[in-house]
Amino acid sequence: MSLLVVGLSHRSAPVSVLERASLSADAQLKLLQDTVAAEPATEAAVLATCNRIELYADVDKFHAGVAELSTLLAQHSGLGLEELTPHLYVHYEDRAVHHLFSVACGLDSMVVGEGQILGQIKDSLARAQELHTAGRLLNDLFQQALRVGKRAHSETGIDRAGQSLVTFGLEQLAAGADVQQWARGKKALVIGAGSMSSLAAATLARAGVAEIVVANRTFERAERLALLLEEQYGQRPTEGDDTDVLARAVPMDSVPLELTRADVAVSCTGATGLVLTAGAVAEAVEGRTGAPAAAPDDGRAAVHTAAPAAVREGGETPLPSTGTDENCPLDLSSVQSGFSVMGEAAVAGMDAATLEQHGAWAAGGAVVDRPRESGRPGAEADAELITALAATATRMGRVPERRRPEPVAEVPRPRPVLFLLDLAMPRDIDGAAHRLAGVRLVDIESLADASADAPMASDVDLVRRIVADEVAAFGAAQRAAHITPTVVALRSMAADVVAGEIARLEGRLPGLDDKHRAEITQTVKRVVDKLLHAPTVRVKQLAAEPGGAGYADALRTLFDLDQETVASVSRAENSTEKNRGPA
Numbered sequence: 001m002s003l004l005v006v007g008l009s010h011r012s013a014p015v016s017v018l019e020r021a022s023l024s025a026d027a028q029l030k031l032l033q034d035t036v037a038a039e040p041a042t043e044a045a046v047l048a049t050c051n052r053i054e055l056y057a058d059v060d061k062f063h064a065g066v067a068e069l070s071t072l073l074a075q076h077s078g079l080g081l082e083e084l085t086p087h088l089y090v091h092y093e094d095r096a097v098h099h100l101f102s103v104a105c106g107l108d109s110m111v112v113g114e115g116q117i118l119g120q121i122k123d124s125l126a127r128a129q130e131l132h133t134a135g136r137l138l139n140d141l142f143q144q145a146l147r148v149g150k151r152a153h154s155e156t157g158i159d160r161a162g163q164s165l166v167t168f169g170l171e172q173l174a175a176g177a178d179v180q181q182w183a184r185g186k187k188a189l190v191i192g193a194g195s196m197s198s199l200a201a202a203t204l205a206r207a208g209v210a211e212i213v214v215a216n217r218t219f220e221r222a223e224r225l226a227l228l229l230e231e232q233y234g235q236r237p238t239e240g241d242d243t244d245v246l247a248r249a250v251p252m253d254s255v256p257l258e259l260t261r262a263d264v265a266v267s268c269t270g271a272t273g274l275v276l277t278a279g280a281v282a283e284a285v286e287g288r289t290g291a292p293a294a295a296p297d298d299g300r301a302a303v304h305t306a307a308p309a310a311v312r313e314g315g316e317t318p319l320p321s322t323g324t325d326e327n328c329p330l331d332l333s334s335v336q337s338g339f340s341v342m343g344e345a346a347v348a349g350m351d352a353a354t355l356e357q358h359g360a361w362a363a364g365g366a367v368v369d370r371p372r373e374s375g376r377p378g379a380e381a382d383a384e385l386i387t388a389l390a391a392t393a394t395r396m397g398r399v400p401e402r403r404r405p406e407p408v409a410e411v412p413r414p415r416p417v418l419f420l421l422d423l424a425m426p427r428d429i430d431g432a433a434h435r436l437a438g439v440r441l442v443d444i445e446s447l448a449d450a451s452a453d454a455p456m457a458s459d460v461d462l463v464r465r466i467v468a469d470e471v472a473a474f475g476a477a478q479r480a481a482h483i484t485p486t487v488v489a490l491r492s493m494a495a496d497v498v499a500g501e502i503a504r505l506e507g508r509l510p511g512l513d514d515k516h517r518a519e520i521t522q523t524v525k526r527v528v529d530k531l532l533h534a535p536t537v538r539v540k541q542l543a544a545e546p547g548g549a550g551y552a553d554a555l556r557t558l559f560d561l562d563q564e565t566v567a568s569v570s571r572a573e574n575s576t577e578k579n580r581g582p583a
Contacts (some may be wrong), residue, residue: 007054019426226551
């Protein structure tokens with residue numbers, strides 16, 4: 001087995017890079033075809049989700065495989081190799097198996113334990129099977145990954161460690177409130193009709209929204225999803241179930257109008273550009289509320305300090321405040337916030353030349369750009385410094401060392417009237433929309449930040465043990481399978497020997513009747529089978545152990561097996577696997 005995976009995910013790359021590296025459906029197909037056409041790879045599969053892009057391949061050379069797969073990912077993603085490489089990770093052989101099994105169990109997901117990845121792995125395998133790029137290794141690997149993922153969900157409580165991305169996103173929109181109560185009675189707009197959008201629509205329906213409008217570029221798909229929602233959630237199936245959702249489909253050009261009616265909008269399309277711009281969102285909020293959805297003051301304005309209570313000489317000279325003083329010789333960025341640039345704390349530790357400039361500036365005079373003279377007498381420098389500071393004190397009085405900054409009244413952000421959930425990669429909704437008043441936006445990036453410190457359930461340890469056991473079992477099975485072509489070739493050679501000896505016997509005993517000929521033939525075959533049984537069974541057991549790959553070579557050497565015969569058996573097996581239909 002020479003399994004290699006090269007990829008990037010939310011764990012290795014920022015969302016901005018994942019957005020630009022995302023692969024369309026056509027790009028994935030072309031990537032698969034180009035990978036198997038490349039010299040190091042004989043099989044290939046692509047796992048592309050909203051937060052990962054991984055290329056799996058069976059390669060005959062590790063370093064050449066890494067170089068080729070990285071180059072192909074860069075070519076088809078549209079990112080330069082130099083830009084993509086720092087975010088790539090590489091797994092080989094058993095570590096690659098461990099990685100995929102962990103992904104299948106939800107251990108590597110943005111939301112730990114989410115089960116949607118199993119459907120994406122299944123789609124990835126089906127795509128490779130349709131293009132005949134998956135041979136024996138990748139067929140076995142991906143099918144086993146699906147079984148491991150299902151086992152993890154059925155035997156442990158990994159589902160409790162996290163929720164699906166949709167559920168987690170709705171929890172973030174609800175901002176700590178109960179999702180059922182938050183969603184009840186709301187009108188929802190779902191943009192897109194793919195698997196993620198369908199999951200979002202079903203989740204919203206179960207949460208109790210009153211209406212779901214589905215918009216999609218292909219109206220028939222939107223209509224189909226709306227019909228399914230109506231059939232499943234449009235009537236109360238059991239007593240006590242208050243789910244009663246009105247669902248309808250609209251074309252994409254109706255989205256601006258529907259956005260003015262919606263309370264919550266979920267978008268997950270395959271579009272390469274923005275589906276909802278910040279301007280479109282602002283217009284929708286204004287159309288809904290009648291007030292412009294301008295970006296509110298979020299309290300991050302510059303801190304202003306209060307003027308002193310005492311009125312200085314004429315009552316019209318406020319003290320300059322940090323960060324707003326023109327021509328001040330101080331490095332204002334280094335002055336601690338809240339200190340007057342004219343106070344004692346501001347000038348502490350300054351050399352004489354800078355103090356002189358500061359004194360002249362404070363007195364209202366021009367700042368003298370006098371070069372520093374290391375040889376100036378200390379007494380003269382002190383006299384000039386004292387004169388400058390005295391003039392300042394005479395004109396303005398003593399300045400306190402520290403004045404409390406005036407509290408800045410933060411403008412409260414209005415309660416959201418439009419909730420936006422963007423589950424697309426690249427993003428569908430302009431990130432600038434989160435600054436609009438009356439809008440709450442949750443996207444892939446904010447979900448990643450919110451889930452970074454999520455507590456891990458104790459069941460995660462159980463899943464990790466399952467993964468470790470399954471990786472060991474898969475490796476043993478693959479090593480045992482690796483020797484199978486050699487065993488088949490050995491038995492084929494033995495059958496040829498038996499056939500040759502029976503033919504020679506018939507030449508020497510031409511009068512042998514059919515009954516005795518059959519008995520002799522059967523006896524010879526039984527002798528050969530008994531002689532080969534123990535060695536072939538034992539060699540499969542030994543080959544399944546770590547480091548057992550050399551037993552196949554030993555078997556070929558001991559029995560002088562033709563290498564081409566063994567290779568032809570392997571090619572026949574791989575051809576059968578590649579021609580297998582979708583899983």
